[in-house]
Amino acid sequence: MKQKKTYNIFSMIVTVALLCSCVSVKNINYFQDLEPGVAEQTGAPLEIKIRSNDKISIVVNSKDAELSNLFNLPIVSHRIGASTGQSLSGNAQQVSGYTVDMYGDIDFPVVGKVHVAGLTRAEIATHIKHTLITEDLIKDPVVTVEFMNLGFSVLGEVNNPGKFYIDRDGMTLLDAIGMAGDLTIYGKREAVYVLRDEQGVQVPYRIDLTSARQMYFSPAFYLQQNDVVYVEPNSVRARHSTVNGNNVRSTSFWISLASLLTTITVLFFK
Structure with a gap:
């Protein structure tokens, strides 16, 4: 008995x-509402708009190289593979950049102050090109604008957290996750946050990666400079973080x- x-x-x-x-283990699959062969619409691609303290490069080219060089900043050299106190192991040449001041302006050669805050790369290039032509400075300018220090951070349950640079328009949350080496097994697919500075106020957006429809139409699907992507840990990770680990x-x-x-x-x- x-x-x-x-x-x-x-x-x-x-x-x-x-x-x-x-x-019960959370389903770790992304985009669970996608159906093979069924197209899903996305929101309009976001073009980055320049802000104060952003740094951009502007290069002017024309048939008259000597004339166009008057409107270009000098080429600078940077060390490659050498830290302070070490011998120079190589040089990399890079175009100098313009840092947008607190008023949203840059000081462009010959032309003077140019307001660029709130404009996209294409709009800045068009504006400068129009100015050069209308002021009879260059007849056939080709203006190229590139980002220099724009970036975002990825934190939380990803394999490679850190800061990453924006080198083009239309970078998405999926680009950010890919650059950070994907979520770990402990990352909540339904609780990914994008923290965004909007006119001095930090605005959090929550995105559910298990729903493609919800993700595609989120205002934070297309990233902006200085965004912070944070992946929340799931309950398993939370239990692992207990004081005595007694789970x-x-x-x-x-x-x-x-x-x-x-x-x-x-x-x-x-």
Whole structure:
């Protein structure tokens, strides 16, 4: 009788332990609402608009190289593979950049102050080209504008967190996740946040990666400069971060359970 009672108690404890260890696992698949062969619309691609403290390069070319060089900043050299105090191992040439001041202006050669804040790369290029032509400075200018220091950060449950640079328009949240090495197994697919500065106010956007429709139409699907992408940890990671680690996935839990079972067995077989 005692053996049967002990067996029943043992079975109950093991069952509870197994149920605890098999807590429903969140589905880790992305885009669960996509159907093969069915096209999904996305929001309009976002072009980056320049802000104060952004840095951009502007290069002017024309048939008259000497004339166009009057409107270009000098080429500068940077060290490659050498830190302070080490010998120079190589040089990389790079166009100098314009840092947008607090008023949204840059000081462009010959032309003077040019307001660029709130404009896209294409709009800046068109504006400068129009100015050069209308002021009879260059007849056939080709103006190229590139980003220099624009970037975003990816934090939380990703394999390679850090800061990444924006080198083109239309970079998306998926680009950011790919650059950060994808989410870890502990990252909540339905709880990815994009923190964005909007006129001095930090605005959080929550995006569910398991729903393509929700993700595509989120205002934060296309990234802007200085965005912070944060991936929230799931409950498994939260349990791993307990003070003593005493959860169903830890060694200490199973040692405690074994000790309890031994004690029960001894008591019932006395």
